[in-house]
Amino acid sequence: MNHRISRRDLLQFAGGSALGLLLSPLPWKLLDDSAIWTQNWPWNAEPLRGPVSNLLTTCSLCPSGCGLRFRCVSGNPISTHGIPEHPASHGTLCPAGLLAHHLRYHPQRIGRPVRLAAGAPFVEATPLTTEEAFNAIGERLRSSKSTVVLDARPDRAASEVLKQLARTLANATYVPEHTERDRTIRAMASAFDQQVEISFDLSSVRTILSVRAPLIDGWHSPDRAAAIFDRRAGTGSPLFIIHVDSTPSRTAEVADEWVKVHPGSEMVFVLGIIGALLDEGLTAPETRQRARDFAELRSALAPVSREWISAQCGMTTDKLHVIARRLATQGPSLALADGQPDPNGRSSALHAAVACLNLLTGSYRHRAPVRAHRGSNTEAAPSLDAITDGSVDVFLADESISGSTSTEHLLAQKGSRNCLLISLSPFVVPHAAFEQIVLPAPAFGEMLTDVPGVSDDGRETLSVTIPAFRSQEGTFNTVDLCAALLRAVAGTADASPSTEELIKDRIASVLKTGKGHVFKSSDRTIVPIGSLSSSEELWTELTAGGAWSGDQPTRKPTGSFRLMRIARPALELCEQERRDSRSRFTHDEQSAPPAPVRIVDPILQGTTVISPLISKLREESGLRPFHPEAFDQASSSPVSVKPSKA
């Protein structure tokens, strides 16, 4: 027998084997396994493992002081939750708070000082050693003829240290950055002949005129937005919202009426409403009696023709009268304003006009939404508006809590040609057209800070944020920075109190008043402050996610006031616009679209750097922001850091 294997046999065997293999599960299993292998690369991230625990604290990203519960694995926060019983937030959190535990890892986070050259937002940052940074800062501070110490979160315990720094440095002024809400409040308070403090109580309002205020988006507190939604859903007293804005926003969409005005004409619109109230005699009787210059306001507004106002706003005079009538007859009504501070003073004038409108509609009366209470004895801090244009050589901005300044537009106006901006921030956020040195600060969750605030009903509140992470090496908190600057500039090496000591002092003074209540997060109860025996006990409660709120201040008779004291800036600006033949409002919106305005999306109020996860909203949903450039700034990493020469 011939057993020779022919080439044909071999080919037949190979072909049969290949066919047989294809019919077997082996190749398909291999294909599947290799696909699964590539879907689970070993370098793909894996979650941490370890014991699970909870850490209760307070959010300090904005002054609302919402209660937070960090869910931690091996002591590392992995998610953020609200505390349902917390008096400031009732379990609600804004998107920034919900993603607060990501901030520590943000791509824009810095771990060492960096220098940014003046220029566009997309700039290169040069790393500096701490010594180089303080040498450069010390040199500039010593030669500065005007230094402004900006406090992005005034009224903290650490703010006292910043004030002390401003007093010690030559030619330095301490300037607190107030929120937009504060600006209307301050404007209104300045009208009264006696010192009063003002707060808004939205629960009693029936009609709200929101001039660009992001009311539905939280207006600085998610709990407030939730309460408004409840009322609109029919579970509370009815509420009618008129939103005035030139651009779409979520508040504009959800408001009962969106009044679309020409861009930048919001202040003129409010003057138009004031004019309509005066023309129809719809002002509150009390206001006519108590305003010492009611007639003066009327005559000051008389030359401004209603037709000019309606042309500027892009609406009929009738429409202005309809809104004015609703505010006067469907009360209690309240006007609110918001908007970035701008270099031409339009924002300040808008707040002034809104304050005047509130006084005319009688919103300060008994049971009305504006509460005037105890007079403030504190010395009024200067505002950035009052600083001479182009005069500031050095801005020293403490942005360690907020991450960024909210007055960027004003900085460019007030800074001199060779101005230096020194920021204390966890992130690189390029600001204006000046050179900038950024000193690294601990991110949210890495530092101890107090969160003072004022609730809607005028109660003072205080809570404390404790570190959930160990602070990154080489970062400075506000107190450290001030001490280091004093050493670098004045050569003083006084032992200043630590942040903890400052907060403990504040807590002791709160306990001494014996007023108010404390929310204890351990058993979710609210107890009178008198039931706590020592300031150490109050400290323990506040650092465990508790919150103190003072007594509700009693309304105080506000006496007489002067309308022109607040209306003047708006009237002057209005007059200036009228004289200016090239007024920016005279254009037709269709033929000349407004210049793009860089604003921070309302959903991000109070913070400009939030987790990159916000890209889920930006890229992938119908919640895409109306101003995507704000998100670009907030969540992307526009700054590249050069490798260190060292």
Next chain:
Amino acid sequence: MLACAVENNIPPAHAGTTDRTGLTWMRVHRIEQQGNDASTETVYLPLMCQQCDEHPPCESVCPQKAVEYDPETGIVAQIPVRCLGCRYCMTACPYHARYFNWWDPSWPAGMEKTLNPGVSTRMRGVVEKCNLCHGRLQEAREQAAASGTSVVAGETFVPACVEACPTRAIMIGDLADPGSEIARQIKTPGTFRLLEQLGTQPKVYYSSARQWVREQLQRTIASTRTEVVNG
């Protein structure tokens, strides 16, 4: 959407993601209606897997048995490791509530330390969808078992979207319990289900006092505004 992403280890949008290629187990749509007086009414619609009953369309087309209907809870589960990425289920789903993972999951350096250990990371090349926070349900079941019962107490199982919604617009409950708050709620006027005429028997109910919202959503969801970024 953000609470869902945090809970389920869904990474930030990959560079180049569009609203067609993104991964959002819950997606909020903006729906508008033009009024006669040129005014526009807007509502927001959170859209997730509608948990169709008995024979969900996605289950019947899956060649891999990667979709499983749990008759006890009524939850339609997705098992990513069985999925071969054919995307038949995406085609079959009338609600566009399924998403294909185009990219390996990646987070900015260090942020992987914030991942939820109760849920796996999202693997590339498979289809996924809302599973009503399966990890939380398991935890609640374990809690129930520890206390000697097999019945999950309502307060121990709350999906991330329900917990995070500041306006309490999302509720969860046991539809099979006629005495529950959710069973009462779905009988109130203005409550409806999406594309009810298809017979998919979704277990997600919506409520709106506005007639145009009900009409528009029961007829079609294709009229939601679609914005496409980068194509």
